[in-house]
Amino acid sequence: MNILGISCLYHDAAACLVKDGKVVAATEEERFTRKKHDNSFPTNAIKYCLEQGKISIEDINYVVFYEKPIMKFDRILNSHLETFPKSFWTFFKTMPSWLNEKLRLPSIIKKEIGYDGEILFVDHHLAHAASAFLVSPFKKAAILTVDGVGEWTTTAWGYGDGNKITLLKEIHFPNSLGLLYSAVTTYLGFKANNDEYKIMGLASYGKPTYLDKFEKIVDVKKDGSYQLDMDYFVYHYRLSMPSKKFIEEFGPARKPKSPIDQRHKDIAASLQTILEEILFKILNHLHKKVKCNNLCMAGGVALNSTANGKIVKNTKFKKIFVQPAASDAGGSLGAAFYVYNTILGKKRDCIMDHVFLGPEFSTDEIRHYLKRNKINFKEFKNENRLIKKTAKLILENNITAWFQGRLEWGPRALGNRSILANPCNPDMKDIVNKKVKHREEFRPFAPSILLEDQKKYFETGECLPFMQFTHLIKEKMQNKIPSVTHVNGTGRLQSVTKDQNPKYYKLIKEFKRLSKVPVVLNTSFNIKGEPIVCTPEDAYRCMMGTGIDYLIMDRFLIARKDNLRDAWDSSEISKRFAPKANVTFA
Amino acid sequence: MEKVKLFFKGFYAGFKSFGLTISTIVNFVLLMIVYFIGVGLTSLLGKTFKKRFLYLKKEDRKKSYWIKVNKKKQKLKNYRRMF
Numbered sequence: 001m002n003i004l005g006i007s008c009l010y011h012d013a014a015a016c017l018v019k020d021g022k023v024v025a026a027t028e029e030e031r032f033t034r035k036k037h038d039n040s041f042p043t044n045a046i047k048y049c050l051e052q053g054k055i056s057i058e059d060i061n062y063v064v065f066y067e068k069p070i071m072k073f074d075r076i077l078n079s080h081l082e083t084f085p086k087s088f089w090t091f092f093k094t095m096p097s098w099l100n101e102k103l104r105l106p107s108i109i110k111k112e113i114g115y116d117g118e119i120l121f122v123d124h125h126l127a128h129a130a131s132a133f134l135v136s137p138f139k140k141a142a143i144l145t146v147d148g149v150g151e152w153t154t155t156a157w158g159y160g161d162g163n164k165i166t167l168l169k170e171i172h173f174p175n176s177l178g179l180l181y182s183a184v185t186t187y188l189g190f191k192a193n194n195d196e197y198k199i200m201g202l203a204s205y206g207k208p209t210y211l212d213k214f215e216k217i218v219d220v221k222k223d224g225s226y227q228l229d230m231d232y233f234v235y236h237y238r239l240s241m242p243s244k245k246f247i248e249e250f251g252p253a254r255k256p257k258s259p260i261d262q263r264h265k266d267i268a269a270s271l272q273t274i275l276e277e278i279l280f281k282i283l284n285h286l287h288k289k290v291k292c293n294n295l296c297m298a299g300g301v302a303l304n305s306t307a308n309g310k311i312v313k314n315t316k317f318k319k320i321f322v323q324p325a326a327s328d329a330g331g332s333l334g335a336a337f338y339v340y341n342t343i344l345g346k347k348r349d350c351i352m353d354h355v356f357l358g359p360e361f362s363t364d365e366i367r368h369y370l371k372r373n374k375i376n377f378k379e380f381k382n383e384n385r386l387i388k389k390t391a392k393l394i395l396e397n398n399i400t401a402w403f404q405g406r407l408e409w410g411p412r413a414l415g416n417r418s419i420l421a422n423p424c425n426p427d428m429k430d431i432v433n434k435k436v437k438h439r440e441e442f443r444p445f446a447p448s449i450l451l452e453d454q455k456k457y458f459e460t461g462e463c464l465p466f467m468q469f470t471h472l473i474k475e476k477m478q479n480k481i482p483s484v485t486h487v488n489g490t491g492r493l494q495s496v497t498k499d500q501n502p503k504y505y506k507l508i509k510e511f512k513r514l515s516k517v518p519v520v521l522n523t524s525f526n527i528k529g530e531p532i533v534c535t536p537e538d539a540y541r542c543m544m545g546t547g548i549d550y551l552i553m554d555r556f557l558i559a560r561k562d563n564l565r566d567a568w569d570s571s572e573i574s575k576r577f578a579p580k581a582n583v584t585f586a
Numbered sequence: 587m588e589k590v591k592l593f594f595k596g597f598y599a600g601f602k603s604f605g606l607t608i609s610t611i612v613n614f615v616l617l618m619i620v621y622f623i624g625v626g627l628t629s630l631l632g633k634t635f636k637k638r639f640l641y642l643k644k645e646d647r648k649k650s651y652w653i654k655v656n657k658k659k660q661k662l663k664n665y666r667r668m669f
Contacts (some may be wrong), residue, residue, distance in 0.1 A: 070669035080621075082640035084629035091621050096613060105668070120665040126657060156655070164659060169652035174640065219644065225651035230642045342659050 001346070002059050004049065005336030006109075007066040007127075007328050009102050011037045011193050014329035015045035016357075017053045018336040021349040023135070025052035026357040026409045028329050030531040034538070037194060038531075041101075042332075043112050048359055057115050064339050066331030067124035069102050071151035075173055083237035090237055120343075122335045124150025125299070128326075129167060131334025132296035133160035134341050135352040136321035142290040143167070144282065147299030147327070148178035148193070157282065159290045163341040163348050168289070174236045175228050177275060178301050180218065183233055183241035184271045188264050189254035192241060200306050201443045203272035204488040206265030213249055214274040224282030260442070276307045276314075283315040293318040298334070302326040302468075303411070305492045309470040324355045324466040325410035333409075354500050355466065356416055358407025361536055366554045369536045376562040380555045383503070390420075390552050391510035394520060397422050398549040399432060401525050403539045404503055408532065412467045413524035414494055415448060415504035417532045417539075419548065421483070421521040423447055428483035428521060435547025438528045438571050444492070445521045447484035450508050451495040453518035457481070458493060467494045481519050494522060527570045545570030 005016040008029070016026035025048060030036055032044035050056060076094070080087045101108060106119050122130070128145040143165065145156045154176035158167035182192040185199050220226045230236065232246040247253055254264055283295070295317040302308070303326050311320055323330045340346050361369075370377050380386035393400050402418045413419075419436060421428050429445055446467055447457075455461035457480075459472040470492045478485045485491060498505045512518040525539065526532045527546060533539045536553055543551045543558070544566045551558040560567070632639060645651075 064665075068667070068669055070667075074669070077625075078639040080625050081629045081632060082638070082642065084626055085622070088618075088621055091625070092614065092617050095617055095620075103668075118666070120662075121668050122665060123657065156657075158657070167655055167657040170655050171651055172641070172653060174642065175651065219646060219651075221648075221650050223650050223652065227644060227651050229644055236640065236642070339665070343662060343665060 001340065001344075002053065002055055002061050003336045003339050004046065004060050004063045005066065005332035005334070006042060006046070006063060007330075007332040007335070008041050009039055009097070009105075010328060011039045012327055012329040013039050013042040013045070014325070014332045015042045015049050016333040016336050017049035018333075018340055018350075019053055019055075021340055021346055023333065023336075023350055023352070023357060025049040026325070026333055027359065027407065028325075028409075028531070031358065031407060031534040034530060036529060036531050041108055041112050046113050052359075057113055060115060060117060062118050062120055062339055063109055063115055064120045064122055064332075064335040065105060066122060066127040066328070066335040068121045068151055069105055072124075073098060073103060075149075075152050079173075079236050087237035090239060093239065120335075120339055122338050123153075124331065125153045125156040125170070126165065126167060126338060127331040127334035128298040128323075129156070129158065129160070129165050129296070129334065130338035130342065131330040132298035132302075132321060132323040132326070133165055134163070134337040134348060135323070135333070135350050136160075136294075136296050137351050137353075138294040138296065138319070138321065140292055141294035141296045141321070142286050142292050142317070143296045144286060144302075145297070145299040146177055146279070146282075146301035148182060149173045149176055154178060155282070157286045157289075159292065160296065163345065165338070165342055169225075171225060174230055174233070175226060177226070177278060178299070179233070179235055179241075180228060181271065181275060181301065183235060183246075184267065186241045187246065187250070187253045188260075188268060189256040189258060196300070197303070198440060198443060199268045200272060200304055201440075201486070202260065202265055202268040203306070204269075204486055204490070205442055206262065206267070206269030208270040208273040209266045210250065210270035211273055214270050216249075217246075218274060218278070220278050220281060222281070223285040224278060224280075226278055260440075272304075272306060275301070275304065276310060279307050280311070280314040283311060283317060287316045295320045296323075297321070298323045298326045298330060300327045305468050305470045306490075308468055309490070320469075322466070322468045324352065324412065324468070326468075327411070329410070353465070355409045355412075355414055356406040356501075357409040359534060360406040361554070363554050366536050366556060369540075370553075370556060370558070373540075375540065375558060375566070378557045380557065383555070384506075386552065386555055386557070387503070387506050387510050389557065390507055390550075391514055393550050394420055394422050394511055395514050397425055397428065397431070399436060399547060401539065401543055401548045401551040402504070402507070403525065403533070403536070403551065403553040407534055410466070411524075412494075413522065413532055414465070414467065415496065415501045415522065417525040417534075418448075418522045419525050420448075420507075421445075421523075422515075423481040423484045423519045423521040424515060424517055426482040432483075432521070432523065436527075437523065442487075444486040445484050445523050446492045446494060447481060447519045448494040448496050448504070448508060448522040450505065450512065450518040451497045453512070454493070454495055457519065458491070463495045463497065464493060465495050465497070465500055467492050469493070480517055484519065484521050540566070542570070544568060
């Protein structure tokens with residue numbers, strides 16, 4: 001039984017192949033097209049999934065789409081009817097893609113991939129719920145999905161039991177925590193559907209002094225249900241997000257790339273605080289209703305690692321599973337599993353314990369690429385020697401790119417397409433920012449830590465392999481790993497185990513032997529404005545366009561200084577960076 | 587030969603750009619008609635009968651904003667629909 005899940009035409013297009021109840025391949029289209037948040041039909045991702053599954057399109061039993069397009073169109077038409085004639089420009093801008101693509105999905109699927117079989121459509125939030133619960137380690141769990149908007153739903157809760165999922169309550173558009181967060185993101189001069197995590201990082205620098213203003217905008221009931229005062233927003237009929245009234249209340253909006261002052265930091269902190277307050281109220285209500293200590297979460301808001309890290313302390317939930325690709329990309333995986341487990345009633349047989357579901361390249365393929373392009377490299381026949389050399393390079397404060405095995409699924413690089421650096425060097429955050437990432441200085445870098453040493457450094461010893469939870473770093477340890485300690489003493493950690501990623505585990509272990517610190521700084525292997533690298537070519541291009549000193553690709557060590565003829569300057573790309581993220585919700 | 591190729595390449599690009607401009611104008615006119623006649627009239631008619639297409643007004647008196655749905659497994663044929 002082969003099921004192909006697809007999510008696309010809004011943002012984060014992706015495909016996922018489920019074969020007899022196991023996920024064989026899952027990847028985002030952006031990794032192939034090199035356009036961040038690419039929303040186009042995921043032809044490349046599907047092609048890869050079929051290749052990985054060693055099947056052809058004729059072998060697919062069902063293609064499943066992650067939402068119901070006509071229900072979504074219904075919401076959009078209703079928005080236009082309610083806000084006529086103010087919504088004309090949005091209508092003009094969005095309608096062609098609806099008429100040409102979104103409402104003609106079956107014919108597009110047939111045209112793009114030659115599929116002539118059965119196509120199913122699963123509700124957006126059901127797909128999210130399935131993406132979290134059906135691959136979780138829990139037999140029974142409470143489920144919460146929170147995002148910008150699906151068809152009509154923006155927030156939903158219910159429970160999963162065995163292979164069944166029931167969603168009991170919802171909140172509908174235009175009331176949306178995701179859109180509230182996106183609106184403030186654009187107000188603070190960043191991009192909606194792309195930069196929300198930056199606001200989360202910025203929040204740690206401020207105080208929630210604007211909380212009372214946000215409380216005026218969001219009416220929250222005891223059960224966590226909420227309603228937005230839509231006088232403060234225009235996203236239901238315009239391409240921009242906050243209204244004039246919002247600007248009157250909070251002061252002038254920050255222009256992109258202008259300096260960030262304390263007011264901006266305090267607004268970000270207030271937004272983060274109100275989001276957390278609402279989430280905890282919803283979760284406490286959910287726990288009361290479902291009476292289960294396990295929680296599964298998905299939807300874009302579930303990627304808020306700061307809030308996630310506080311759930312256990314602020315609610316009665318004991319164990320939490322957040323799908324690694326919690327945003328819309330994960331909908332493809334959820335839709336496929338929903339069909340296999342819930343609709344067809346097959347037994348659950350897949351726990352997502354790693355994210356290495358994307359393309360990989362063999363040693364021969366990489367060697368061939370390096371030789372063909374006359375790239376100077378050194379080959380290590382012995383893996384231990386390669387690991388020893390890499391750990392030494394990191395300790396000597398070299399910025400080292402690590403390209404191994406299969407590409408990660410989801411937004412986080414977790415040790416297969418990562419840039420690694422020495423976390424003990426207090427200047428390393430600035431060095432990586434300046435030489436490679438060209439990003440805002442307030443944003444923290446994440447630590448990868450050996451699970452067995454985690455309790456010595458963090459307040460939690462729980463295995464957290466997907467970098468979705470921010471936790472306090474013990475005070476006495478903060479000065480040992482300064483470049484991965486955020487301003488508020490926290491870190492968005494990745495627990496690394498031997499079972500999950502043996503090579504990466506060995507590398508950190510070797511780094512520990514040399515430095516006495518079981519932690520490395522881990523950031524995604526990409527140039528600002530581009531997706532995580534996929535192929536050896538992407539990786540080499542990224543190294544030569546940035547200040548990465550060494551690239552370890554499979555068993556090959558490539559030094560930047562040995563290949564300077566291919567050097568170029570990626571900082572221009574990052575200056576021009578303007579992702580084509582869709583900011584229309586109407 | 588190269589010059590001819592270059593000429594036709596430029597001619598094709600120019601014609602494509604012209605075609606895109608025309609289609610944008612036609613789209614604009616058609617969508618304007620649909621918007622002001624289709625959407626506009628329906629909206630005015632709906633509003634005359636106090637029909638609310640989108641809940642934008644605050645409803646503080648409600649005890650809860652949760653909407654009961656009870657979404658669970660349906661028959662396979664329901665998933666074949668795009669709605």
